[in-house]
Amino acid sequence: MQKLESLYPEAEIITVVLDNLNTHNASSFYETFDVREAARLADRFNFVYTPKSASWLNMIEIEFSALSRQCLNRCISSISKLSNEVIAYFKERSKKAIKIDWQFSRETARKKLNKYYTKVNSEKKKLLLHGI
Known part of the structure; x- marks a missing residue:
């Protein structure tokens, strides 16, 4: 969120659309940062949540699940190697033209x-x- 914030220095409030995962709220700032930084970040972000009953909206969740099961299901020793693995994974999916079966x-x-x-x-x- 700090990196996201740095991309929009002029914005008074940054609206972020999230699913309803229990860590997707301002309380996570307080678990991660000191009180001042947490409060500052909490004041900068407006969280908008997708409906709990609308999991079909979260198609990206399917992609993250596939990534997690097929690529990240092992120990990866460095950020550089992780980056290379993820890029290779998505290049391969793109090459195979893998699509989500939208029903x-x-x-x-x-x-x-x-x-x-x-x-x-x-x-x-x-x-x-x-x-x-």
């Missing part, structure tokens, strides 16, 4: 998420009626 269709999404569309559309309608 969540647009139709299924509409059925499952219709209650959210209704809510969003009614809010949008209210704003339009008020000229906003």
Whole structure:
């Protein structure tokens, strides 16, 4: 997070979208840094969480799981070697054109998420009626 922060020195608040893993919150700053640094970082970040019931949104989690099982499941002696291994792993996956078997269709999404569309559309309608 310190590195991410350094990439956006002008930003007052940095919004980060995360899943609901128990370590993905500002309390982790206090477990890692002294109180001043933890408080400073906590004030810089706004955490937005993906819904717990929407694991299908976390396609990157599938990639991390594959990486972990197929590449990182052993002792790697240095950061340099780790970097080389991960790059080689993704080059190989890219070369093989490995894809995720997406089974969540647009139709299924509409059925499952219709209650959210209704809510969003009614809010949008209210704003339009008020000229906003």
